[in-house]
Amino acid sequence: MRAMVLKEPKLPLELRDVPKPKPGRGQLLVRTSACAVCRTDLHVVDGELPNPKLPLILGHQIVGRVEEIGEAIWEGPQRPDSRGTEAAPTFAIGDRVGIPWVGWTDGDCAYCRSGRENLCDNARFTGYTLDGGYAEFTVVDARYCFHLSERYNDVEVAPLLCAGLIGYRSYRKTGHARRLGIYGFGNAAHLIGQIAIYEGRELFVFTRPGDEATQQAAKEIGAVWAGGSDEMPPERIDAAIIFASVGPLVPAALRALAKGGIVVCGGIHMTDIPSFPYVDLWEERVIMSVANLTRRDGDEFFEIAPRVPVRTHTETFALEEANSALDRFRAGKLSATAVLKMTG
């Protein structure tokens, strides 16, 4: 099969002909039809995340169809699963399947046993420590996959599998915040902002200072205010989600918070956070990060997304154009979420 392979960080991906993987016990062989490009892919290529599998096939927002089913879907002792054993999805040959970032957890560590499989000590990640979707086929553990609403075609739904899912987990951490600020209006913010407005929140969007085009785009989806990250919103906000990987935004967001407010850092990588006076944290303000996702987050998100309905904007590239998609992403030159579309 054709695959775009990362030989080592900081090198461009190479188009290679590699053996088609074989599904093992409990796994599905999936013929990939679309794979969205995530900022995390850039962090892996740029060497900002430690110890990737090498050589590696990137990509963790994968949509495809089940081509072959491994020996047996998981039997044996049922392990703790954030979904509960009842809700585990089953797949037949030809079914459409969505494959996210978390590709495997041990079900056995203290985190898994307490419903926090997103923090599993031994978790494996699609397109990072497991091969992902920048290829014609991929194998996945069926227990971590999702069925996808028929409302979406393969390309449209792909960005929901990470930007949507992890954004959703960040959003849920803001509780019942009425005034929600979002710093960094990229893919995740665009998707989650739609849910926030659907749920009656007031959305405040902070962009790079002077980025009027993005501020305009935020107002178009219904933000009540959009301005630069160096500005204070007209009213204090109850929660802020930071999707940009820029550490100085953390103290900036803290200063915009009402008492008891929370700053949620939604990214996997961020530059250092400068020091700030304790008074900015005082009055029960909270800073937290969000790591990965649980399957329960995914089930909830894929239930609500088609109801909103959350709309995605995509720009498609052929598999062999993956480097150009990554370069354009890095340079801020994409006008929408890049999605690799497989042909043949």
Ligand SMILES: [Zn+2]
């Ligand atoms: Zn675990």
Ligand SMILES: [Zn+2]
């Ligand atoms: Zn991602």
